[in-house]
Amino acid sequence: MSSSDNGTNPTLRLQGVGKWFGSLHVLDDIDIDVKTQEILTILGPSGCGKTTLLRIVNGLILCERGEISFKGEVVDGPRPEMAMVFQNFGLFPWKRLDQNIGYALRIQGREKGEIDRLVSHYTELVGLGGFEANYPSQLSGGMQQRAGLARALAAQPDVLLMDEPFGALDALTRETLQEELLRINEAEPKAMIFITHSIDEALLLGDRVLVMTPRPGRIRFQFETGFGRGRDLEEIRGSQRFQALRHYLWEAMRNPDEEPEPIPELVLE
Amino acid sequence: MATDAPAATGISTDERAFWERIKEPAVYVRLISLFVVIGGWELMGQTGNIDPVTFSYPSAICVAFWDLIASGQMVSAAYESSQILVAGLLIAIPLGIVLGILMGRFQIFEYAVDTYVFALYATPVVALAFPIAMVLGVDFVGKTTIVVFFAIMPIIVNVYHGVRNVDLSLLEVTRSFCSTEGQRWRDLIFPSVVPYLVAGLGLACGRALVGMVVAEFLMSISGLGALSQDYIADLELDKGLAPVVLLMVVGIALTKVVNICETKFSSWRVRQES
Numbered sequence: 001m002s003s004s005d006n007g008t009n010p011t012l013r014l015q016g017v018g019k020w021f022g023s024l025h026v027l028d029d030i031d032i033d034v035k036t037q038e039i040l041t042i043l044g045p046s047g048c049g050k051t052t053l054l055r056i057v058n059g060l061i062l063c064e065r066g067e068i069s070f071k072g073e074v075v076d077g078p079r080p081e082m083a084m085v086f087q088n089f090g091l092f093p094w095k096r097l098d099q100n101i102g103y104a105l106r107i108q109g110r111e112k113g114e115i116d117r118l119v120s121h122y123t124e125l126v127g128l129g130g131f132e133a134n135y136p137s138q139l140s141g142g143m144q145q146r147a148g149l150a151r152a153l154a155a156q157p158d159v160l161l162m163d164e165p166f167g168a169l170d171a172l173t174r175e176t177l178q179e180e181l182l183r184i185n186e187a188e189p190k191a192m193i194f195i196t197h198s199i200d201e202a203l204l205l206g207d208r209v210l211v212m213t214p215r216p217g218r219i220r221f222q223f224e225t226g227f228g229r230g231r232d233l234e235e236i237r238g239s240q241r242f243q244a245l246r247h248y249l250w251e252a253m254r255n256p257d258e259e260p261e262p263i264p265e266l267v268l269e
Numbered sequence: 270m271a272t273d274a275p276a277a278t279g280i281s282t283d284e285r286a287f288w289e290r291i292k293e294p295a296v297y298v299r300l301i302s303l304f305v306v307i308g309g310w311e312l313m314g315q316t317g318n319i320d321p322v323t324f325s326y327p328s329a330i331c332v333a334f335w336d337l338i339a340s341g342q343m344v345s346a347a348y349e350s351s352q353i354l355v356a357g358l359l360i361a362i363p364l365g366i367v368l369g370i371l372m373g374r375f376q377i378f379e380y381a382v383d384t385y386v387f388a389l390y391a392t393p394v395v396a397l398a399f400p401i402a403m404v405l406g407v408d409f410v411g412k413t414t415i416v417v418f419f420a421i422m423p424i425i426v427n428v429y430h431g432v433r434n435v436d437l438s439l440l441e442v443t444r445s446f447c448s449t450e451g452q453r454w455r456d457l458i459f460p461s462v463v464p465y466l467v468a469g470l471g472l473a474c475g476r477a478l479v480g481m482v483v484a485e486f487l488m489s490i491s492g493l494g495a496l497s498q499d500y501i502a503d504l505e506l507d508k509g510l511a512p513v514v515l516l517m518v519v520g521i522a523l524t525k526v527v528n529i530c531e532t533k534f535s536s537w538r539v540r541q542e543s
Contacts (some may be wrong), residue, residue: 058445078447090442094460103456104446155446 011036011071011191012057012159018065018216019052025216026052030066032210032219034159037189041196041206045253049217050195051087054163057193058084070159080108083152084161087168089144091136097147098123098132104155122150125184142173146180153184162194166201178204179233186230199249203242204233211249213256220252325507330514333507342496347515350492353409354481357416361473364417365424366466372425373432374458386425394418394480398487412484412491419480420473427469431462467531474523478516 010033019027026049034040044050056063059077068075070082083104091100102119110118123129126146136144145165152160166174178201185192196202202209203225210222225245227236236242290296307327313319314326321329337343371378372386398415405411435458443453485494493512501509 055441060441060444078445080447084442084445086438086442088438090438092439092442092456092460095456107443107446107448107452 010034012193013069014057014066015069016066017053017056017063017068019049019056019061019063027056027063028216028218030217030219034191034193036158036191039185039192039194039205039207040210041194041202041208042210042212043196043199043202043249043253044212044217045214045256046197048212048214050197050212051163053212053217054084054161054193054195058082058161080104080155081157082159082161083155083157084163085145085148085152085165087164089136089141089148089168091144091147091151093136095135096132097128097134097136097139100136100147101128101150101154103151108155118154118156122154125153125187126150127180140173141169142177145169145177149181149184153188158190160190160192162192164195164197167196167198174201175233181205182231182233199246199253200237203227203245203249204231204236209249211252321506322504323506325510329507330510333505334511334514337496337508337511343512343515346491346493346496346512350481350485350494353412353416353484353492354477356409356413357480358420358473358477360413361417361420361477362424362470365421365469365473366428368421369425369428369469370432370458370462373429379429386422389418390422390426395483395487398483402488407488412481412488415484415488416477416480419483420477423472423476424466424469427465427472428462431465432458434465435461463534464531467527467534470530471524471527474527475520478520478523482516 012032012034014030014032017027017030018025030053032040042050042053052061055061057068057075059068059075059079059082062076070079092103095103098119101123102115105115105118119132120129123132126149128143128146128150131139131143136147139147145168148165166177169177182205194202194205196205204227206225207227208222208224211220212218213220223245226241291300311327314329319326325333334343368382368386372382373379394415397418401414401418402411405414439457439461440453443457448456481492482494482497485492486498490498493516497509497512499509500506503509
């Protein structure tokens with residue numbers, strides 16, 4: 001957590017990652033560096049291999065080509081320094097909320113006192129205080145994903161992997177959770193890879209946005225959003241820069257085969 | 270809901286709860302159904318439409334039931350029968366769970382044994398009584414084996430399906446958080462299997478009772494099966510049917526016990542409905 005590198009060195013490095021499912025070429029030559037405490041949003045149409053990429057980063061599946069390294073070590077399986085937030089929440093229906101949130105800590109064999117302390121801290125942080133004794137089915141989708149987020153945060157990872165975490169939620173809940181996520185990340189900054197197919201979400205949350213093309217998934221282009229930390233989402237939404245980037249991404253997504261015009265820096269300023 | 274003591278009416282809360290319960294369809298429909306069926310049957314008997322040599326009717330069976338209990342025959346027969354029933358279930362339940370889990374979780378084990386398991390599942394176990402008697406004898410061991418064969422199949426098959434139907438996305442969650450195999454069983458596989466297992470146990474109890482009587486009929490004659498058969502052979506149908514009634518009651522009671530276990534183990538599911 002305490003880094004002396006001012007968030008410039010890559011925590012996570014993907015080099016030439018390629019993936020095939022049988023004869024299907026899913027990912028091709030992916031190079032990504034994620035800096036400490038950087039939020040990288042990956043934007044792409046359905047079926048471009050975003051989720052596969054995230055599962056490879058997590059070590060859940062292996063890639064045929066290339067290499068993932070975390071702080072210089074090759075990733076060849078899941079490791080406790082990375083925690084995933086799943087699109088469909090991935091909560092155990094037979095565990096109470098506090099048990100779900102403390103799941104990773106119990107897996108890691110932490111002491112009971114420490115687990116209780118961390119669980120109650122992160123339960124409060126995601127705004128679920130008072131719901132500890134509930135089962136997931138008694139909660140709304142938004143609350144379930146708050147719990148999914150709390151579970152990942154409680155594991156105190158260096159990298160948070162978010163697989164379209166708000167994709168299954170309604171628009172209003174989604175916006176609320178976007179703001180909450182930024183608030184939580186201000187309080188406890190860490191590197192984050194955030195997969196989404198929403199242009200707005202990619203722009204609002206990301207320090208950097210990376211756009212992928214499908215079949216096979218390749219990096220098309222990437223850029224820094226430049227909105228800075230402590231950002232106010234309403235303010236960003238109203239800004240000219242946001243509107244310009246949003247329009248630019250729309251055009252790029254609509255014409256997947258055409259090379260996009262270079263980002264017009266003048267308009268962006 | 271209200272807990273105020275209804276002192277004025279003099280009806281206690283317990284009594285009120287009792288009458289509330291009676292009003293539920295599950296209760297009153299069953300009561301009416303029982304009244305019509307048992308009452309109609311009794312009426313047929315009372316009006317002389319049932320020949321006591323070929324069949325009997327409720328009140329006659331009740332009297333016979335009481336006679337058999339008073340003479341001690343019913344109790345000793347039930348004791349004898351319960352030994353092979355309990356022994357059979359005590360073997361079938363753990364063995365069935367272990368086999369089902371191994372089949373569901375380890376592909377190699379599944380390939381090795383699934384042919385026999387599914388072949389046996391479709392086999393009328395009655396047909397196996399003779400070879401079992403030849404190999405294991407016609408006494409306690411042979412009879413218990415029959416009960417095991419009857420009871421174990423639904424347990425194996427249900428547990429197997431429970432393990433196979435483990436939520437794959439939750440399996441991925443356990444892997445993502447670096448769970449060990451042992452932790453994975455505790456957090457995911459056992460809890461997912463419980464509802465399947467409970468359903469299997471319900472079926473197993475019913476089949477074990479059938480297996481018990483089959484064993485007592487076909488092998489060395491004993492217990493409730495013998496008691497029933499002896500009186501039926503003597504054309505005392507009322508006494509011959511009394512042990513059958515006892516078996517029915519035991520069957521219902523075992524199902525009830527399994528249901529209670531189910532509610533206990535899946536409190537998260539029940540809460541969801543409320």
